[in-house]
Amino acid sequence: MAKALVLGGATGLLGQTLTRVLKAREWEVATLGRENGNLLDMTFLQAAIEDARADVVFNTVAWTAVDDAEDHKDEACQLNRALPAAIARCLKALGTGFMVQYSTDFIFSGPGETPHTEESTPQPASVYAHTKLEGEKAVMEILPERSCIVRTAWLFGPGRKNFVDTIIAACQRRDSINVVHDQTGSPTYTLDLAHWSIALAEKKATGIWHAVNSGQASWCELACESVSLAGASCRVVPIDSSEWPQKARRPAFSVLDNSKLSEFLGKPLRPWPQALRDYIFSEYLPAHTSKGAAQ
Numbered sequence: 511m512a513k514a515l516v517l518g519g520a521t522g523l524l525g526q527t528l529t530r531v532l533k534a535r536e537w538e539v540a541t542l543g544r545e546n547g548n549l550l551d552m553t554f555l556q557a558a559i560e561d562a563r564a565d566v567v568f569n570t571v572a573w574t575a576v577d578d579a580e581d582h583k584d585e586a587c588q589l590n591r592a593l594p595a596a597i598a599r600c601l602k603a604l605g606t607g608f609m610v611q612y613s614t615d616f617i618f619s620g621p622g623e624t625p626h627t628e629e630s631t632p633q634p635a636s637v638y639a640h641t642k643l644e645g646e647k648a649v650m651e652i653l654p655e656r657s658c659i660v661r662t663a664w665l666f667g668p669g670r671k672n673f674v675d676t677i678i679a680a681c682q683r684r685d686s687i688n689v690v691h692d693q694t695g696s697p698t699y700t701l702d703l704a705h706w707s708i709a710l711a712e713k714k715a716t717g718i719w720h721a722v723n724s725g726q727a728s729w730c731e732l733a734c735e736s737v738s739l740a741g742a743s744c745r746v747v748p749i750d751s752s753e754w755p756q757k758a759r760r761p762a763f764s765v766l767d768n769s770k771l772s773e774f775l776g777k778p779l780r781p782w783p784q785a786l787r788d789y790i791f792s793e794y795l796p797a798h799t800s801k802g803a804a805q
């Protein structure tokens with residue numbers, strides 16, 4: 511039986527689903543988070559990684575508060591760059607264990623209409639994006655032969671509040687909601703991402719991978735589809751980003767090209783509306799849940 515250590519596995523949006531899917535696929539799983547100790551204390555971290563004796567360490571821990579990162583650069587840097595670097599150093603010293611490090615579509619920015627491939631040049635435009643990109647680089651420098659970087663985007667799934675949940679909660683309280691229409695990305699279901707991550711880990715697939723559901727959407731389109739699937743009658747009103755000021759700059763177009771991963775898996779990655787339907791039906795309308803829908 512393969513052994514996994516999932517950092518963030520007890521509480522994170524992705525971490526919880528990844529832990530559940532690993533267990534369902536008969537991996538032996540341990541989780542590690544701040545509930546166990548200070549992950550930034552190198553003595554603690556090293557001992558925890560050594561004790562776990564994991565075949566694969568999945569690091570889902572990150573400073574994900576994109577706007578707050580603008581005012582907490584050092585803390586964001588500690589979690590998004592120093593922590594993955596430290597994990598990679600521990601595994602290098604151990605001489606065994608594969609590392610899966612998660613990163614983000616936000617490392618891309620600017621206008622454009624062509625999905626970003628693994629070869630596209632990053633242009634981080636916020637503190638969060640800069641620190642995540644530095645985390646990628648550190649892992650690839652320290653442990654290139656035993657790690658992969660999985661870039662994902664716009665996550666929805668069970669276990670922790672996300673954009674889709676926020677929209678569904680809002681549309682149950684209000685007749686109309688305003689949602690930004692001029693930022694376009696790749697909505698992605700954590701359940702699908704968990705399965706793809708495990709496939710990459712099982713094959714020890716090194717390098718960078720773009721792991722997102724197929725298709726693209728604006729936040730407004732994602733909200734419309736969520737409201738419609740939830741059966742609500744609320745109106746979704748498109749607004750410009752300038753009407754919804756946020757501290758950190760967001761990319762106008764951060765769609766990720768998933769063809770490298772699709773080729774690796776030997777099948778297309780399912781479109782986000784299909785994945786969203788499964789999420790909303792299983793989370794909000796369980797009576798509709800279709801069987802065997804994962805992936």
Ligand SMILES: NC(=O)c1ccc[n+]([C@@H]2O[C@H](COP(=O)([O-])OP(=O)(O)OC[C@H]3O[C@@H](n4cnc5c(N)ncnc54)[C@H](OP(=O)(O)O)[C@@H]3O)[C@@H](O)[C@H]2O)c1
Pocket residue numbers: 517518519520521522523524525543544545549569570571572573574589612613614615642662663664665666670
């Ligand atoms: N969510 C998205 O839409 C999205 C998009 C692109 C990429 N990603 C990337 O995907 C990965 C997973 O994201 P996610 O959405 O699952 O993240 P999340 O739900 O925000 O979870 C982050 C995890 O990090 C832990 N954490 C935060 N601050 C910590 C600290 N100071 N010390 C120890 N642990 C700390 C959290 O623990 P607590 O529960 O205790 O706070 C939680 O377990 C990240 O690398 C993220 O950058 C996410």
